[in-house]
Amino acid sequence: MKKFIICLILGVMLTSTAYALNKSYMGWAVGQAKTREKIVALTFDDGPSKTYTPQVLAVLKKYNVKATFFMCGAQAQYYPDLVKQASADGHEIANHSFSHPNLFKNKSKRGAALVAEIVQMNHLVEKLTMIKPAYFRAPYNYMGLETIKAVNDAGLIYVSWTFSVKDWERPAPAVMVEAFNKRLIPGSIVLLHDGGGNRANTVAALSGMIESAKKKGYRFVTLGELLK
Numbered sequence: 283m284k285k286f287i288i289c290l291i292l293g294v295m296l297t298s299t300a301y302a303l304n305k306s307y308m309g310w311a312v313g314q315a316k317t318r319e320k321i322v323a324l325t326f327d328d329g330p331s332k333t334y335t336p337q338v339l340a341v342l343k344k345y346n347v348k349a350t351f352f353m354c355g356a357q358a359q360y361y362p363d364l365v366k367q368a369s370a371d372g373h374e375i376a377n378h379s380f381s382h383p384n385l386f387k388n389k390s391k392r393g394a395a396l397v398a399e400i401v402q403m404n405h406l407v408e409k410l411t412m413i414k415p416a417y418f419r420a421p422y423n424y425m426g427l428e429t430i431k432a433v434n435d436a437g438l439i440y441v442s443w444t445f446s447v448k449d450w451e452r453p454a455p456a457v458m459v460e461a462f463n464k465r466l467i468p469g470s471i472v473l474l475h476d477g478g479g480n481r482a483n484t485v486a487a488l489s490g491m492i493e494s495a496k497k498k499g500y501r502f503v504t505l506g507e508l509l510k
């Protein structure tokens with residue numbers, strides 16, 4: 283029965299979406315929008331950060347760019363004003379769990395415990411912004427079947443990414459802009475980070491990425507708009 287339900291979920295996901303699905307490990311997730319329209323969704327993981335989230339928000343505001351923030355509850359509870367500001371600025375808040383557990387290592391966090399974390403985080407965001415997150419990305423992008431099922435049980439869609447510029451390795455901003463330029467295609471979901479470490483280089487690269495994409499005729503949208 284359990285297997286049947288999982289197949290059903292996968293079947294529905296595969297046949298009814300206009301998204302490209304990433305297969306990783308044993309699960310499926312949305313990795314890109316299938317479109318020819320030059321639209322791109324920037325996603326920022328691991329915030330909010332007291333230092334870097336305000337800087338990212340300032341750059342996005344300067345260029346009138348809307349993005350999506352995969353926030354963690356453990357961070358959001360300390361910086362509720364940043365959650366509210368991001369939402370008020372027109373960005374989408376998505377769910378990156380509450381405590382950022384490593385699901386590769388910690389099996390006990392994959393099933394019901396993960397559902398509980400997702401629900402806890404969604405409640406917090408809803409309390410702060412009046413909007414319930416619709417998208418989830420697991421810490422370290424763990425995509426086991428049990429996790430995908432947990433995300434579905436919690437009523438969310440698992441969203442991975444089309445490409446990253448490996449910003450967590452802190453390459454020089456120009457290197458990140460070049461990588462971004464090379465890989466950008468219509469419907470891209472781009473992984474970036476505004477929390478979880480030193481993100482100064484990500485902030486420094488952001489203007490360059492936005493300017494180069496705009497020059498190519500791209501428009502920046504939230505995940506909700508990209509995947510609708």
Ligand SMILES: [Zn+2]
Nearest residue numbers: 327328421422
């Ligand atoms: Zn993360």
